[in-house]
Amino acid sequence: MPDDKKTLTVIGSGPAGMMAAITAAENGMNVSVIEQNEKLCRKIYATGNGRCNFTNMSWKGDVIRSGDAKKALKIIKSFDNKALIEYFDSLGVPARIINDYVYPASEQALAVAEALISEAKKLKINLICNEKVTDIKIKDGKYDVYTPVGRYLSDKLLIATGGKASPIHGSDGNLNLKIKALGHHFVKQLPALVALKTDDKKLEKLSGVRVKCRAYLNIDGSAVFSEAGEIIFNKTNISGIPVMILSRYASLAFEEKKKVSLSLDFFPEYEEHMLTEKIQNLFYNAKAGQKTAYELLIGYLNNKLLDYCLTLAGINPDKPAYSNKHKNIANLSAVLKNFTLVTKGTEGFEKAQVCCGGIPLNEVSDRLESLKHPGLFFAGEILDVDGSCGGYNLQWAFSSGHMAGISAGRI
């Protein structure tokens, strides 16, 4: 008997493509997934340091960024964190929640990847690996997709090829020109969630230091965004979750040739005058005796960083604390609360976890169908949506994949 099901080709087997393929198959489509990598879901295995932080319980603040964040959030709401947790639970992957960050209980990303692959196989989705789509043509309302070794004709097409971040996992924007030829545009894609490069001499002494602080992003001299958490000083860059979160805005500022720096506040819980008072009390307290500034403050700050900040403030770390110049002691709190590093760029797409930019949401319907070509759908990072650190990018990939899959499945 001939199979009269409508056909759908999905390009890309990331979280968006796999979720879309599964949802469309559940909705009665005959689905093929074409993936250029040898392995399906390759990036998923690398997520969350191999643990896959697939969503988050907290949605406060601007955790989703886009030219139309409202539309993106509406799509996320249609298949939200709770629905996603339940979905993976139904596939045999229960969740573990750690400080609002959601992981598979096994804390192994492969659990998520393997659950999706096994579900796709159960639904008899045709999974094609090792084939890179090189061309897309639309003929008589059907989609013709070409790879170096094959040609796939289908009623509908869903593109989930990701952004440009982390090309080692397959996402490098190689189909963007073909998508542009179909009449779509791209908001410039830039690295986001990435370390910031600096050749500031301070790093020579501080490489390897991790410290909790509030990091302020200064653009052309004004602090515009800030994030708190642990930052890491490396030889040629500065990383850690707060820096990664701020990097999206730094990327945009670099693009506009603006001056970008980071100011670190190692004592955000104190106003500057309170910190000055606290330091003076410590230094001039009779009980401090002959103790050096270093000895008095070593319980408060990482030793390498403390040593550096004392020198920067003009305080001799080896002399009794009280014997330093009063003006230098008073200056120390300013150094500790405003430790500035000039940055000179991001570490680029190679090291980025996501990119910002992509196909603007005003070129697709609320159901993620192209407004230019009926039967063409997009999902995931290829769209102009990026999330903060904490599982928001995978949630977007899964929610948009789910929406596009349902949408494509409607006959």
Ligand SMILES: Cc1cc2nc3c(=O)[nH]c(=O)nc-3n(C[C@H](O)[C@H](O)[C@H](O)COP(=O)(O)OP(=O)(O)OC[C@H]3O[C@@H](n4cnc5c(N)ncnc54)[C@H](O)[C@@H]3O)c2cc1C
């Ligand atoms: C190291 C790392 C860790 C991360 N950790 C997290 C995390 O813990 N939590 C979180 O929320 N987000 C995380 N992210 C981000 C998240 O993985 C991405 O946002 C998400 O994978 C995007 O999903 P996608 O399906 O849109 O694209 P991708 O996952 O990039 O998948 C796109 C797929 O399309 C394929 N493809 C591309 N072009 C073609 C072509 N021409 N023909 C055939 N196939 C093609 C690619 O090979 C790829 O497999 C991390 C990213 C990285 C790099």
